[in-house]
Amino acid sequence: MPLLYPLVFAAFLFSAGVYGVLARRNAVMVLMSIELMLNAVNVNLVAFNAYLQDQLVSGQVFALFVIAVAAAEVGIGLAIVLLIFRNRETVNIDEVDLLRW
Amino acid sequence: MKELAWLVPALPLAAWAVILLVGKRLPDGGAPVGLLAVAAGWVISLTILSDVIAGDRDAYHAAVVWAPLGPGLEIPLGMTVDGLAAVLLAMVTTVSMLIQLYSVFYMRGDERYTMFFAKLSLFTAGMLIVVLADNLILLLVGWEIMGVCSYFLIGHYWEDAANARAAIKAFLTTRVGDLGFMAGIFVFFWAAGSFEIERIIEGVESGSISSTTVTIGAVLLFCGAIGKSGQFPLHTWLPDAMAGPTPVSALIHAATMVAAGVFLVARMYPVFEASGTVLNEIGIIASITMLISALLALVQEDIKRVLAYSTVSQLAYMMAALSVGGYSAGVFHLVAHAFFKALLFLAAGAVIHAVHSNDMREMGGLARAMPVTFTTFLVGALALAGIAPLAGFWSKDEILTDAWNAGFGHGVEGLATSRTVAQVVFVAGMVTVFLTALYVARMLWLTFGAAYRGHGQPHEAGAGMLFPLVVLAVGAAFGGLLALGDNSISTWIATPLLPSEGPATLNLGLILASSAVGLLALALGTALYRRGLPEREYLERVPPVWTVLQRKFFLDDLYERGLVRAVAGALAPATYWFDQRLVDGAVNGAGLGTRRLARGLRYVQSGQAQWYAAALFLGVVGIAVVVTQLVGR
Numbered sequence: 001m002p003l004l005y006p007l008v009f010a011a012f013l014f015s016a017g018v019y020g021v022l023a024r025r026n027a028v029m030v031l032m033s034i035e036l037m038l039n040a041v042n043v044n045l046v047a048f049n050a051y052l053q054d055q056l057v058s059g060q061v062f063a064l065f066v067i068a069v070a071a072a073e074v075g076i077g078l079a080i081v082l083l084i085f086r087n088r089e090t091v092n093i094d095e096v097d098l099l100r101w
Numbered sequence: 102m103k104e105l106a107w108l109v110p111a112l113p114l115a116a117w118a119v120i121l122l123v124g125k126r127l128p129d130g131g132a133p134v135g136l137l138a139v140a141a142g143w144v145i146s147l148t149i150l151s152d153v154i155a156g157d158r159d160a161y162h163a164a165v166v167w168a169p170l171g172p173g174l175e176i177p178l179g180m181t182v183d184g185l186a187a188v189l190l191a192m193v194t195t196v197s198m199l200i201q202l203y204s205v206f207y208m209r210g211d212e213r214y215t216m217f218f219a220k221l222s223l224f225t226a227g228m229l230i231v232v233l234a235d236n237l238i239l240l241l242v243g244w245e246i247m248g249v250c251s252y253f254l255i256g257h258y259w260e261d262a263a264n265a266r267a268a269i270k271a272f273l274t275t276r277v278g279d280l281g282f283m284a285g286i287f288v289f290f291w292a293a294g295s296f297e298i299e300r301i302i303e304g305v306e307s308g309s310i311s312s313t314t315v316t317i318g319a320v321l322l323f324c325g326a327i328g329k330s331g332q333f334p335l336h337t338w339l340p341d342a343m344a345g346p347t348p349v350s351a352l353i354h355a356a357t358m359v360a361a362g363v364f365l366v367a368r369m370y371p372v373f374e375a376s377g378t379v380l381n382e383i384g385i386i387a388s389i390t391m392l393i394s395a396l397l398a399l400v401q402e403d404i405k406r407v408l409a410y411s412t413v414s415q416l417a418y419m420m421a422a423l424s425v426g427g428y429s430a431g432v433f434h435l436v437a438h439a440f441f442k443a444l445l446f447l448a449a450g451a452v453i454h455a456v457h458s459n460d461m462r463e464m465g466g467l468a469r470a471m472p473v474t475f476t477t478f479l480v481g482a483l484a485l486a487g488i489a490p491l492a493g494f495w496s497k498d499e500i501l502t503d504a505w506n507a508g509f510g511h512g513v514e515g516l517a518t519s520r521t522v523a524q525v526v527f528v529a530g531m532v533t534v535f536l537t538a539l540y541v542a543r544m545l546w547l548t549f550g551a552a553y554r555g556h557g558q559p560h561e562a563g564a565g566m567l568f569p570l571v572v573l574a575v576g577a578a579f580g581g582l583l584a585l586g587d588n589s590i591s592t593w594i595a596t597p598l599l600p601s602e603g604p605a606t607l608n609l610g611l612i613l614a615s616s617a618v619g620l621l622a623l624a625l626g627t628a629l630y631r632r633g634l635p636e637r638e639y640l641e642r643v644p645p646v647w648t649v650l651q652r653k654f655f656l657d658d659l660y661e662r663g664l665v666r667a668v669a670g671a672l673a674p675a676t677y678w679f680d681q682r683l684v685d686g687a688v689n690g691a692g693l694g695t696r697r698l699a700r701g702l703r704y705v706q707s708g709q710a711q712w713y714a715a716a717l718f719l720g721v722v723g724i725a726v727v728v729t730q731l732v733g734r
Contacts, residue, residue: 022715030711097708 006047014040027081027091031074038070102148103161103182109142109190110229110243113222120219129205130215135222136201142229143194150191153184153593160596162299164235176296179235184593185432189232189364192436195576196356196443197225199569203447204348206565207454211346217257221352224250228357231364236296237286240365244282244329247358248275254353255345267344274338278328285321288314289372302371306598312376319372319379322365330362330416333390337657340397340409343459347450350405354412355443363419363435370428371598377517384424384522388529391417393654395536399543400640400650403459404449407544411485412442414533418500421526426516427503428599429591434496436590437484437580441493444481444573448474451566452548455559461547463555465633470559473567475549477574482545484577486538487619489612492580499584501530501615502608531618538619542626551633 013036020033042063049059085091116138124131164179180186201221208217227250230243249272256268290296292314293304304310310318326332331339339359343350353359366373366383373379391414398410415438422431451474456464468475484491487498507516508523553559561567583590629639641647652658 018718022711022718093710096710100706100708 003047003051006043010040010043010047013037013043025092025094027084027093027096028078030093031077031081034077035070035074038066038073042066102145102152103157104163105145106149106161106182106186106190106233107163107180109145109194110226110233112138112142113226113229117219117222117226120215120222124215124219130218132201132205132214132218135218136198136205138222139194139198139201139225143191143198146187146190146194149182150187150593153187154588158184158593158595162235167239176238177236178239179297180233181235181299182233183596185367185596186232188432188436188590188594189360190229192439193225193228193232193356193360196439196573197221197228197352199572200348200352200356200443200447203351203450203566203569204346206563207348207450208346213257217254217346220250220253220257221348224254224352224357228361231361235298237289237298237301238296240298240368241283241286244325244361245279247329247361248272248279251275251342251353251358254349255342257345257349261344264344267338267341271338271342274335275328278325278335281321281324282326282328285318285323285325288318288321292318298369302369302598305372305375315372316376316378319369319376320382322369323373323379323383326362326365326420327386328362329365330359330420331390331413332362332386332417332420333393334656336390336394336413337653337660339413340401340406343403343405343409347405347446347453350409351443351446351450354409354446355439359412359416360435360439363416363423363431366420366423367428367432367435370423373423374426374517377519380424380426380516380518381522383420384518384526387417387420387424388525389417390414391421391533392529392536395533395540397650397653398540399536400638400647402461404452404461404464404544404548405446405459407461407540408442408445408449411537411540412438414537415442415485418497418530418533421530422500422503425504425507425518425523425526427500429594430496430499430503432594433584433590434493434500436583437492437496437577440573440580441481441484441491441577444477444570444577445485447566447573448478448481448570451562451570452478452559454562454566456555457557458555461544462634464548464553465551465555466549466553467559468549470553471561473561474570477567477570478549479545480574481577482541484580486541486623487534487615488538488623489616490581492577494616495581495584497530497534498612498615501527501534501611504530505608505611531615534615535618535622538622539626542623543630546627546630547634550631554633 017033017035017037017040020036021030024030024033045059045063045066047059049057052059081091084096088095090096113135116135119134120127120131124134127134160181160183162179162181164177166175167178168176170176201218204217204221208214211217224247227243227246230246231240232243234240234243252268252272255271256265259265259268286296289301289310292310293301295301301310305315328335339354342353345353373383394410394413394417398407398414401407401410415434419431419434419438422428422434451471452464452467453459455467455471455474458464480491484493487493504523504527507518508520508525508527629635638647640650649655
């Protein structure tokens with residue numbers, strides 16, 4: 001399989017993730033979009049690992065790391081969203097602007 | 102004993118620290134600490150001096166490296182104990198000890214009693230450092246310690262604005278001279294590669310320093326001496342220094358401060374001696390100074406001011422001696438003067454204590470009320486006037502003899518002073534003898550003669566104040582013995598480069614002439630002031646002279662209108678503007694600019710996480726583009 005296919009696929013995945021992060025109002029949706037972007041990276045890592053025929057399979061190992069980090073990130077992220085919802089009765093991130101000037 | 106000489110300045114220095122830190126909790130406000138310190142130094146000094154007298158003439162030298170600043174640039178902390186230092190140590194500690202003892206009684210009840218003694222100790226330490234210093238940097242340290250102490254002590258009663266002004270004037274005027282002094286130090290460091298006085302003298306003697314450099318350096322060093330020793334044209338601070346308490350005046354005018362300038366010239370005498378230009382300059386300046394200050398002493402109403410001007414005049418005498426090759430005569434006069442001038446000031450202090458005024462118009466007739474003070478004052482005053490056989494007679498006569506020999510007599514071998522200058526010095530010296538005796542007679546009659554013109558009932562001072570007076574009077578009366586005989590002061594202070602000229606050669610004709618002039622002036626003064634204060638001062642009948650003398654030869658006016666006004670009127674506002682607008686403006690501007698910028702930029706902080714994420718994303722894309730464009734090729 002040529003390298004191009006997985007790379008194009010990963011690019012679509014990443015762009016969808018970026019769009020989700022920037023355009024969605026629901027904080028849970030934003031977190032899910034971040035997962036999309038991370039997985040686009042994972043696709044790239046695996047694709048390049050296969051392409052370069054790395055004997056140490058470091059691309060796949062790295063992908064596993066990313067999955068683990070992503071799980072942890074979602075855990076923390078959801079906890080934050082949960083707390084915000086408890087305090088402000090909303091998960092709309094437009095309304096969460098405590099850092100405003 | 103010479104290796105212990107460092108203790109002499111170190112003890113008063115330690116006393117200063119102790120009094121400053123815990124003085125108020127010590128018995129009698131810490132005064133005994135200062136007194137004990139200087140007394141211990143006095144014992145050491147006398148032992149050293151007796152060693153020197155006994156024949157131990159070798160200079161003892163000890164040094165540690167103080168500040169190693171790199172190869173060839175080390176500032177040593179060292180001392181030279183030779184005959185000159187030994188004589189000065191003994192003189193300074195003796196006079197300073199007596200003055201401190203006197204102050205215990207004179208200053209009793211003063212609100213800054215403890216501080217006063219702290220400052221006296223530091224002042225004494227400063228002078229002792231100058232005396233012992235083997236290098237110019239250490240000498241400068243002691244020199245400046247004295248400068249700052251004189252500022253503190255003259256301004257001791259700073260609540261009165263005039264006193265504070267006098268303190269500032271003394272500090273700034275001497276600083277003008279110090280500028281030259283420092284420049285001189287650097288000239289000699291540059292030329293000799295060392296701050297050590299011995300190295301510099303070696304360089305001058307061996308000719309490795311060019312004569313032009315020696316002249317420039319010596320003139321600059323002499324600037325410092327002009328400022329410190331109150332020579333024309335920087336003498337104006339000395340009379341104003343009378344604002345301080347009387348013991349301070351005694352200390353400044355006798356043992357320390359003003360003596361430092363003369364000592365500097367004596368310590369570096371081979372350097373000054375090498376340049377005829379410098380010796381001529383010293384001679385001319387000394388002649389001007391002794392004449393104008395003696396004239397000014399004639400018209401003062403404040404007893405301390407009379408003494409102040411007489412100090413200026415007598416210091417000029419010492420400088421004049423040095424200018425005509427009279428190394429030992431100058432140092433001898435320095436020692437003799439220290440005794441009789443300290444005595445005069447302390448006795449004047451006792452008088453002021455009794456009549457509560459400095460003004461001689463409110464004194465008179467005190468001889469009967471204060472017999473001991475009168476007797477001692479009389480001894481000091483006659484010594485000042487140079488009446489035989491008191492100390493001032495011998496030293497003054499030695500100076501006149503040296504000037505005569507250099508100017509009119511057989512000449513002095515190897516002396517670089519021009520004959521004309523020596524003649525000027527001699528004539529000025531003779532005129533000053535006359536003027537000195539005249540103002541001494543005026544001061545004596547106005548203070549102690551005729552009838553009492555002040556208020557209240559003056560009474561004799563206590564025994565504690567009289568004791569130092571009597572001791573100093575003995576010194577002032579018999580100080581002449583130092584210069585008589587084979588083993589005299591001139592052999593003690595001689596160095597291989599400055600061999601003793603042997604016992605003073607007394608020129609009988611000269612002695613008779615100067616004594617006649619002095620006695621004549623005393624008689625004239627007696628005739629003029631015997632009945633106390635005249636209706637109008639005699640000189641007042643010659644208006645131009647009177648105006649010139651009242652205005653102090655317009656020097657104060659010149660400084661006030663010219664220098665002070667130029668500095669305070671133009672330079673000070675300009676520097677203030679520069680500091681406030683440019684320096685502070687830059688600092689404030691940096692803060693203000695940041696605030697202004699932030700006011701615009703803070704709207705970026707919308708609090709919208711997605712907006713931040715978009716900015717982050719764009720940034721990463723931007724960096725990626727740049728990196729691929731630059732690195733990718």
